[in-house]
Amino acid sequence: MSTEKKKEPCCSKLKMFLAAMCFVFFAKAFQGSYMKSSVTQIERRFDVPSSLIGFIDGSFEIGNLFVIAFVSYFGAKLHRPRLIAAGCLVMSAGSFITAMPHFFQGQYKYESTISHFSASVNGTENVLPCLTNASLAQDSEIPTVESQAECEKASSSSLWLFVFLGNMLRGIGETPVMPLGLSYLDDFSREENTAFYLALIQTVGIMGPMFGFMLGSFCAKLYVDIGTVDLDSITINYKDSRWVGAWWLGFLVTGGVMLLAGIPFWFLPKSLTRQGEPESEKKPGAPEGGEQERFIPDNNKHNPPASKPAPVTMSALAKDFLPSLKKLFSNTIYVLLVCTGLIQVSGFIGMITFKPKFMEQVYGQSASRAIFLIGIMNLPAVALGIVTGGFIMKRFKVNVLGAAKICIVASVLAFCSMLIQYFLQCDNSQVAGLTVTYQGAPEVSYQTETLISQCNIGCSCSLKHWDPICASNGVTYTSPCLAGCQTSTGIGKEMVFHNCSCIGEALLPYTNMSAVLGQCPRKSDCDFMFKIYMAVTVIGAFFSAVGATPGYIILLRSITPELKSLALGMHTLIVRTLGGIPPPIYFGALIDKTCLKWGLKQCGGRGACRIYDSGAFRNAFLGLIYALYSSSYLLFGLLYNRLSHREKKQALKDQLKAPEQDSCGVSTTNGNASSAIVKCENPDQETTI
Structure with missing residues (x-):
């Protein structure tokens, strides 16, 4: 009988499925990362x-939870490829729905008082912005009661619900x-190919976030109403906190790819023949007894008949569910793993959601540049870390306790990199009346009254508008009126303001009494500090990712095989529910x-925030991350203790069985010496006497 296996065709249906899975993993990561990169643009x-944008971002997990039970229990019994296809269709629809508000809304009108006096005179010089700005600004900021409802309807302020719904549909489809x-x-x-296929899918999937963040960076530089407005008439650029990029465009792209x-x-x-195994080789059943059955090595436990679960009724499934759940959560190691993962995922989700805003507010980077740098620097480091963790596990054949050590060491090193970030700070942007006084002394104020000074008290300026201008002394004023121009x-964008009285009041060197549109850039040393910050975050991302594969191995090896599916499902459910939905909300509320x-x-x-106290922002953002990760290390310590205790118990059991297993002897069956099995030194080698 020939043992030569039939050569597998180069384009088998399984390989087609593998290629499709690689593409869909790329597409869903591409879609999800673009959503993360667009948070700031949607907020504006x-x-x-x-806090609300955090709730919108968490709607993906909400949608995911709606159907996770159905997929877990009934998905395997249905046509799996077509269920995946339907999921892709739903995800695509979710992206298109997310982009819909752009086509329902009118043109974006950023808050500005400059247009009132810039359009008042057609000549090259306009007159008295300090005085003409006053009455017009006051009229524009408080609409009448009668027009309030009409104004709200015209501005379509509740259309963010479409973004919420679209993101939720993406979660359902995923x-x-x-x-x-x-x-x-x-x-x-x-069996030997499965690990390679999974690694290939994950590797291709990692490329998705890189492209998603780069697309987010590109769209953030394009004006939201591109193609419908004269860009020369826009007085802000992509570095302005009022700027809104073409956020909707990326969702059309990601929806099309999905x-x-x-x-x-x-x-x-719906099903295939197992790779390399023709139908004729499938064994309908095991032998009914005898010595052959007794001493057959357990090499066929992964054959399709054994791996496919037997059909069960809904009542039997429900009857077995609660006892299995009780048994699962009586496993202390599993409970500790779930709690540790929950806390660390909470810190990660909160951090990645608001990291572009952190880079923008603390280091003065534009939203597009922050997103771009995350895509091309941090994400490749994550990919390298995941590969490194898997390589260490395979190269050194690490056991569960060793995997726990790798997780702890990698996580602590990543935490140290985050601690370093706290000391890589820049001074607040100098904004008169908010972060410095009109005389130039550092003083943070959350009160609008501090925007009034002797130099602008006669202008009757609006205190609510944000029209920043940069003076020659390096100080930003919230509007030309409040600068006394x-x-x-x-x-x-070429507008210049002259004879600004507040510039002369500041005890800072200046070249003239003029100011230009836009917020002043940070000091030059802040750019150097930002470069160090990016290097530290890249190193931290690498170490954090090194522990990902060992952590997954600990989870898989700490539960009994019959509870493995339930354990993975419950782990996903808990971590996604409590670790994916609340963190963006409470992180956002604290940042507000x-x-x-x-x-x-x-x-x-009140609209979106224009400028934050960067010191308080850093303390709140990093402080919450530190608190979450620190508490996870307490659980890590308990987990390692339990794993170590279990390992010692297992070693003791093996030691007690060792004399019986390692001795070289003869065992007989039913007293018949002809069926005796001699096992010497190599227990896998069996010799029949």
């Missing part, structure tokens, strides 16, 4: 606080991809507390 476009796709691949591939990713799954079969020249100047909505009321 809909004039919502950080649910079947991983569990059904990976189980399908595992069922029909060779739609393409789902097409191959519609044409794949008397005249202006130029139009659009550090806002120095809120924007003004089109219909009045």
Whole structure:
């Protein structure tokens, strides 16, 4: 009988499924990372606080939880490729729905008083912005009661609900991809190929966030109403805190990519022949007894008949669920793993959601540059860390206790890099009346009254608008009126303000009494500090990712095989529910507390924050991350103690069994010497006497 295996075709259906899985993992990571990169733009476009944008961002996890039970229990019994295809279709629809508000809203109108006096005179020089600004600004900031409802309707302020719904649909559609796709691949591939296929899928998937953040950076530089407005008439640029990029454009792109990713799954079969194993080789059943059955090595435990669960009724499933759940949560190691993962994921989700804003407010980077740098520097470091962790596990054949040591060491090193970030600080941007006095002395104020000074008291300026101008003394003033400027020249972005009385009041060196549009850049030493910060974050991202694979191995090896599916499902459920939804909300609420100047909505009321107290922002943002990660290390210590205790107990059991297993002797069956098995030195080698 020939033992030569039939050569597998280069384009088998399994390989087509593998290629489709690689593409869909890339597409969903591409889509998810673009959403993260667009958080700041969406916040500004809909004039919502950080706490609400955190809630919108968490809607993905909410959608995921809606169908996770259905997918976990019934997905494997249905047509898995088509379920994945349907999920891709839903994710694509979610992206398109997210972009819809742009087409329902009118043109973006950023808060500005400059247009009132820049359009008042057609000549090259406009007159008295300090005086003409006053009455017009006051009229524009408080609409009448009768027009309030109409204004709210016209501004479409509640259209952020479409973004919430679209993100939730993405969460619903993403649910079947991983569990059904990976189980399908595992069922029909060779056992030795499965690990390679999974690594290939994850490697391609890691490229998704890189492209997602780069697309986010590109769209953030494009004006939101590109193609419908004259860009020369826009008085702000992409570095301004009022700027809104073309956030909607990226969702159309990611939705289209996801739609393409789902097409191959519609044409794949419900089941396949196991890779390299023709139908004729499948064994219908095991032998009914005898010595052959007794001494057959357990090499076929992964064959399809054994790996496919027997059909069960809903009542039997429900009856077995609670006892299994009780048994699972009586496993102390599993409970500690869930709690540790929950806390660390909470810190990570909060950090990645608001990291671009942190880089923007603390280091003076534009939103587009912050997003771009995360994509090209931090994410490759994460990919390298995951590969390194897997290599260490395989190269040194690390056991569970060794994996726990790797996790702890890697996590502590990553935490040390985060501690270093606290000391890499820049001074607050110098804004008169908010972070410095009009005389130039450092003084942070959350009160709007401090915007009034002797130099602008006669102008009757609006205190609510944010129209920053940069003076020659390096100080930013919140509006030309509050800077006491008397005249202006130029139009659009080229506008210059002259005879600004407040510039002379500051005890700082200046070249003239003029100011230009926009916020002043940070001091030069801040750029150097930012470079060190990026280097530290890249190192921290690498160490954090090194512990990912060992952590997953600990989870898999700490539970009994019959509870493995339930354990993974409950771990995902708890971590996604409590670690994915609340953190962006409470991180955002804490960040909102550090806002120095809120924007003004089109219909009045508080809009998005324009500038934060960078010191308080850093303390709140990093402090919350430190608190979460520090508490996780206490649980890590308990987990290591339990794993060590279990390892010692197992070693003791093995030691007690050692004399019986290691001795060289003869065992007989039913007293028949002809069936005796001699086992010497190599227990796998069996010799029949």
